[in-house]
Amino acid sequence: MEKMEAEVSTVLTKEHASKRKDQQIKRSKNVEHIVLGSIIPIILLIVWEILSRLEVFPAYMLPAPSVVLGTIVGLGQDGSLWGHIGITTYRVLAGFVLGTAVAVVLGSFVGFYQKAEQLFDPMIQAFRSIPSLAWVPLFILWMGIGEPSKITMIAVGVFFPVYLNIISGIIGVDRKLIEVGKINKLNSFQLVSRIILPASLPSFLTGLRSGLGLGWMFVVAAELMGASQGLGYLLVLGQNTLSPETILASIILFALIGKLTDWILKIIEARALHWQDRLVKS
Amino acid sequence: MSLELRNVGRTFAGKQAVRDVSFSAKQGKIIGLLGTSGCGKSTLLRAISGLDSEYDGEIAVNGAITRDIQDEIGFIFQEPRLFPWLTVLDNVTFGLKGTKNEKEKLGKMYLKNVGLADSAKLYPKQLSGGMAQRVAIARALVTSPEILLLDEPFSALDAFTKMQLQDLLLDIWETYQSTIVIVTHDIDEATYLCDRIIILRGQPGEIDKEIGINEQRPRARGSKLLAELKTEILESLDLNRAEESVN
Ligand SMILES: Nc1ncnc2c1ncn2[C@@H]1O[C@H](COP(=O)(O)OP(=O)(O)OP(=O)(O)O)[C@@H](O)[C@H]1O
Ligand SMILES: [Mg+2]
Numbered sequence: 001m002e003k004m005e006a007e008v009s010t011v012l013t014k015e016h017a018s019k020r021k022d023q024q025i026k027r028s029k030n031v032e033h034i035v036l037g038s039i040i041p042i043i044l045l046i047v048w049e050i051l052s053r054l055e056v057f058p059a060y061m062l063p064a065p066s067v068v069l070g071t072i073v074g075l076g077q078d079g080s081l082w083g084h085i086g087i088t089t090y091r092v093l094a095g096f097v098l099g100t101a102v103a104v105v106l107g108s109f110v111g112f113y114q115k116a117e118q119l120f121d122p123m124i125q126a127f128r129s130i131p132s133l134a135w136v137p138l139f140i141l142w143m144g145i146g147e148p149s150k151i152t153m154i155a156v157g158v159f160f161p162v163y164l165n166i167i168s169g170i171i172g173v174d175r176k177l178i179e180v181g182k183i184n185k186l187n188s189f190q191l192v193s194r195i196i197l198p199a200s201l202p203s204f205l206t207g208l209r210s211g212l213g214l215g216w217m218f219v220v221a222a223e224l225m226g227a228s229q230g231l232g233y234l235l236v237l238g239q240n241t242l243s244p245e246t247i248l249a250s251i252i253l254f255a256l257i258g259k260l261t262d263w264i265l266k267i268i269e270a271r272a273l274h275w276q277d278r279l280v281k282s
Numbered sequence: 283m284s285l286e287l288r289n290v291g292r293t294f295a296g297k298q299a300v301r302d303v304s305f306s307a308k309q310g311k312i313i314g315l316l317g318t319s320g321c322g323k324s325t326l327l328r329a330i331s332g333l334d335s336e337y338d339g340e341i342a343v344n345g346a347i348t349r350d351i352q353d354e355i356g357f358i359f360q361e362p363r364l365f366p367w368l369t370v371l372d373n374v375t376f377g378l379k380g381t382k383n384e385k386e387k388l389g390k391m392y393l394k395n396v397g398l399a400d401s402a403k404l405y406p407k408q409l410s411g412g413m414a415q416r417v418a419i420a421r422a423l424v425t426s427p428e429i430l431l432l433d434e435p436f437s438a439l440d441a442f443t444k445m446q447l448q449d450l451l452l453d454i455w456e457t458y459q460s461t462i463v464i465v466t467h468d469i470d471e472a473t474y475l476c477d478r479i480i481i482l483r484g485q486p487g488e489i490d491k492e493i494g495i496n497e498q499r500p501r502a503r504g505s506k507l508l509a510e511l512k513t514e515i516l517e518s519l520d521l522n523r524a525e526e527s528v529n
Contacts, residue, residue, distance in 0.1 A: 176361065183331065195365070275367045
């Protein structure tokens with residue numbers, strides 16, 4: 001008996017060890033990916049830095065990476081950096097939430113009810129063919145250049161991808177799964193909550209991610225059209241004060257924060273969709 | 283529950299898939315549907331279940347004509363149709379009502395019956411084809427339905443598992459006296475399980491032949507009677523082939 005227990009425990013530890021080994025292998029592969037992926041950017045940065053120091057690129061056109069970094073650090077030290085990042089992120093998130101909320105309500109409505117589709121969808125499709133930035137003057141006229149017009153603009157940008165993905169998710173739910181629900185006598189509400197919602201979740205999350213991406217695009221437009229704070233304001237400031245390092249600093253910050261928020265959504269997506277049978281994870 | 287089909291047919295976009303099928307089954311009878319691919323067997327099951335209500339003719343359940351989805355019905359589809367976002371156990375308990383504890387207890391019992399006791403926590407993407415089909419079988423049987431419609435339920439399984447599950451089906455039938463309609467391509471399975479075998483033929487499919495089997499269950503697999511029945515069925519299928527080649 002004791003022997004058997006001992007054996008079991010060795011088997012268990014062995015299993016544990018092999019699992020840990022698997023994880024190690026996975027981690028070292030990840031490290032390899034990161035190293036491989038960063039070789040070219042690092043080389044480019046070094047070349048850029050050297051060429052700038054040799055004054056091949058004039059500093060008033062393209063400052064060295066170290067200067068750009070210095071600008072960011074400087075902004076951080078005088079404390080204005082957080083204000084700029086904060087207000088821009090706030091605008092994106094507010095627009096994102098607003099656009100998503102409207103898209104969820106309209107999208108579910110249009111997805112579930114054929115009548116609603118016939119009523120709303122042609123109009124929404126027509127609006128979709130208007131480049132969203134064309135609304136800018138109208139929004140400014142209606143709401144001034146304060147926060148409401150900016151957030152509305154971003155919301156418009158976020159709305160379409162989320163809306164379209166919700167509808168295609170709902171329409172694309174496998175009829176065969178719905179039949180299983182019907183055989184089990186689910187009522188309409190249960191059909192929606194137990195089958196249609198989970199089945200359209202992947203599409204919804206895809207919509208959220210592309211919506212967020214557009215949100216970051218639109219915040220630039222919104223802040224370019226007039227703002228006293230924000231990363232987009234830094235762009236304008238850099239242009240007006242002829243300091244390309246400010247512009248580059250702002251661009252880099254946009255990239256970092258945009259990537260960060262997308263990464264958060266990606267983690268949520270991976271958690272929520274762990275059941276999906278996919279070949280590649282994007 | 284008793285079941286009666288009167289002149290049931292189905293036309294898809296102007297093309298008849300199956301026509302003029304009539305048969306009846308008293309409560310607790312097992313009916314087998316046999317026939318070549320595309321002759322409308324799945325279509326008939328869908329009509330009986332009420333999932334499809336666009337058929338011609340009438341279907342009566344317990345004497346009442348209806349086109350709605352039946353209460354107390356179990357359907358094993360030709361494909362597993364599992365919900366990919368639910369674990370195996372949650373898939374099995376999908377149609378159950380009651381407290382979580384009760385549901386899980388029952389679900390685990392049926393998972394054990396189909397030989398998947400260890401797989402309760404897996405997700406469908408982690409299952410093999412036969413495992414997925416067995417989960418679907420457990421999901422349909424766990425509700426102990428009064429009418430059971432089975433569309434080639436065991437076709438994805440190895441011979442041994444298949445026999446075990448046929449016996450499981452008979453256990454459930456004995457306990458609940460379910461009325462069963464089973465589509466199968468396996469003649470041995472049909473002769474082992476059914477009180478009556480209905481052979482469909484042609485396009486559009488029609489009833490070609492009905493064979494009754496008045497043998498007590500459990501039947502001996504490979505008994506002389508079943509072997510004779512098999513020859514009879516094979517001959518009638520063979521006959522069809524000869525006719526088709528003439529056409
Ligand atoms: N939804 C549908 N729309 C159009 N035609 C259909 C539809 N469902 C079935 N059919 C047609 O009806 C006929 C019978 O189909 P059915 O699925 O009932 O065949 P089956 O007897 O179950 O075949 P198998 O043994 O291959 O499963 C086929 O010719 C098929 O093309
Ligand atoms: Mg079929």
